[in-house]
Amino acid sequence: MYGYIARQPIFAADKTVYGFELLFRDGEANSFPDIDADEATSKLLLQHHLLLGVESLTGNKPAFINFSADTLLHRFPTSINPASTVIEILETVPASPELLAVCQSLHSQGYKLALDDHDFDPKWDEFLPYITYVKIDVLQFNLLEISRYLRRIEGYKLVLLAEKVETAEQFEKLKMMGFVLFQGYLFARPEMMKQKQLSSNKANLLALIAEASKPELDFELLAGICQRDVGLSYKLLRFVNNSQFAARQPISSLKLAMVSMGEPELKKFIALLALANLADGKPDARLTVALVRARFCDLLAEQKHMSNNPPSAFLTGLFSNVHEIIEQPQPLMLEQLPLQTEIKQALLAQSGLLGQMLQLTLAFERGDWETTVNLEQQISGIAELAEVYQQAVRWADSILVS
Template structure:
């Protein structure tokens, strides 16, 4: 399968390229199809960073990338290298207190922010104070308002960018008004770049996450998983050489990449290569539930002195919704998963201790306290302990997802 990203140059007053904006495209047709904004941005990120490569996309210049409200609140931007991107906040974003805090966190981490299609509103004041760039649409904003926006903002630290500049007259006017950067068809239409998508086996990604959960970061084990998958190997080397660490020399081996990245950066990379596959609203909710279940199940196992299999129960609960995620019958979905036979049997309904734990979690989630009491007696765990363990699992999962 071929993937596509469009780029449009952003020029300075000398008409030299200062930045690029990266734009979603579904095919070689050079226009934006109305699709889910979250999916569009995630496609742009994964295609640019892991397939086409940022060196090819921007020639070393920063890339403006649109971010929806949902992706800002989920802190997806923190997956990207701060020195390679400008986080472009769409005009549809509501500047709630939580969203402003997320933007403050980005600024504190060294990211640059841009406000897209800007129209001055008093409730945007906090975002204005955080902005490095303000983009003004010259097709919508006419006459004196192009000048008045700069006066109203009244912040010398902010650079103004005139977008949708269609004529030499627009460009000259923008320069005279004090705009610093310019973007539009007068200079260049978006150019489409493409690459061949290499399907990633999601099972390999889950196996990697299993290793990363362990106390010891075992480079050799992780290397063996990645080397078995051509797509993962390709995307890892593409990512580390194009984006993340500002390396002076090219990285040519999987092991070298893993050593240089370390656990934290590797977690980010795994998130990048897997997040798009589960990016629609329904799947995202299922994934969140699975993460909570995984920690909850592990904690229950430790509480009932079944610690020797606790890590396997973590994986079992992570996969407890795999049939929904893959849209397959559970029996088919489990065929190639690296799970013990007794765990597979439990997920298929056979009664054993693993199924009892899985049932307990199901009944707790669904508020079936009669059946929950029966399960708690069977596993010799108090309902009070169950409630406390669930709260702890929820807190842990929230922290993991935020990170």
Template sequence: MTKDFLIGRQQIFDRDLRVFAYELLFRDINGNAAETFGPTAASNQIIVDSLLEYGLDQVVGTQLAFVNFTRENLLSETPFLLPKDKVVIEVLEDVHIDEALIQALQDLVQKGYRIALDDFVFDERWLPLIEMAHLIKFDIQKVTPAASGWVMERLKELPVRFLAEKVETQEQYREYRALGCDYFQGFLFSKPNVVRGKRLETSQHAVLQLLAKINQPKVSIPDLARTVSMDVGLSYKLLRYINSAFFALPKQIDSLNFAITYLGIREIQRWTSLISLASFPDQPKEIVKIALIRARMCESLAAYLKLPGTEQFFLVGLMSTIDQLLEIALDDVVASLPLSREVKNALVSRAGLAGEALNCAINYECWNLDAVKFENLSLPEIGKIHLESVSWANKICRVLEN
């Protein structure tokens, strides 16, 4: 039996748009969902291998993982193989409810697992499951706000939380937030969404100018040291990151010049870029994480095919959420920066190989698998690169937060 699989993630946000969890999305190499593989053993193999062999921490970091389970998965006790403090057991809407299923879920709840009911539409047959559920998910493309509100009112005495999924507009988010939904999921939060203009502050502009300059191919070590040293906070952060255990250096580095000479200009370019990106404290951390995943994935796609100029691919991915960080149209941000024509075209028009790599990263991120392609790489190869990029970004974010 093949063990090739793909894993995707979609963010689940709380009412303040902080990441609460990720729903894990499974497909085989032909694009079939995990629950359609056929025999229970195959479904279990895919789910367990992907989570246990690769590791939940590598995929979701410190957040929870929502995982879909079929009736057969639940009855075969597959969820017990996963850590109860890291997963939410998502019961699919078409599951057959009987005493065996109810008992299986009761056993999970008694052991401390959390239960979510997917694509919920009220029916009396769901009552035994509702009493055990921790979360109820509304597919707002299938149910009306009035119907969702009626369910929430009827169940208000129960300690259950509500999640609106497939949220695609700001209006939908505001409406379901007003109704009392606690969590939100959908493409609105996963793709660039500029909702208002924002004046570019001087400090942010300086950081962006620095970010563009240090990624120029001909910048010298003395020039880079002078540029970084112009910002005391940036210099301090750079030294802290270099001195962190992440680098596993044989000795601590106590000066910027020595740090740049020791590590080399390309490595300093990369890390200064990351630090620069982290200089937007008022924006959701998830936007920064998305940028890191895209940057690493674009670079890795290029490296996998041994393409030249992988640092350019990295910069394209890194800058791809800058419009969200600044809440300014991407065209306007890119026009204000001394980026190369190739980088600008890749960002704005998705032109060139770097633009194609960015398209590939974004399509995988949005689980648009039919559009996921890059040169002659296979879907499993791209999926592996994505997972490695997610793991790398999670590690970097832990460093950035210290």
């Protein structure tokens, strides 16, 4: 299943691409679906930002995204990178003290704001100190009306963006009036793109990987997420039961279950659960391979007395083939995942001790015994590889049992 998005380029005066406006679509017809603005924004961010980031859709140029009142006031996704995203405030958003406070806060955090389809109403004047871009529909107003407004706001440092530019004559006149960015059919129509789609639940799980990369976990946040999903709660308790920390004490709450596991074990659970859910609930041999690799690398790290938090060897094995499961190039995928640098280097170049462990895992997996012996000697301090691999297989099977 795929998510659809249209992107329309925004051009500078010299006709080079400055950025893109991203527009949610629900199919290949390249038309806006019959849903409200909040749902459109939410779907766009869930389906595209949380999987790989809007940067992958814009070639690292600014992404202009519409935000409605409810999204701005109550559900703004603070995981968005302020360096890559321009927050467009829709013309339908009511100007209010609450919205002004939000704009002030976002501005202080480094976010760039745009007034979309600006209507010249003086009620927006107090917002202008926090606004970077003013987008004006040049078909809605004549040039005299636009000129009068621009004189009124000339004291503010604003970037003027002309929307719906359709003729070369319009383009030249608007440049003379001070517009520096341009969008419209004169330059390009929205271009349809599609990307493998995640359900909101799956996107939520993938976002938890970011939580697992933090030095300290927010157990209240994680327990709250699990409590909203019966299947997730069950999997968590089963994982606790399968861990070395099982049966230390009776489990009376999900939070207690998490605390009893300890942060390294819990971080393993979060990562593998996110990965498992990317397989669309279908049997997938690649998922089994990922779990076996994860546990095999983890057991090797135990022999080497590595006790990283987060558990780097486990994550190296787990993410060794996730790009195949989500059908994305590995470098692009890793660019957007908050994994440690040493893990990324191990996955991309098989460098460092983690890279050697991954090489050993892959060699043992394919029965390349000459390479296996050489790597075993290079790493040193590891033994009983056949038994270790069997342990990894048994562990993976226990995790996949529904």
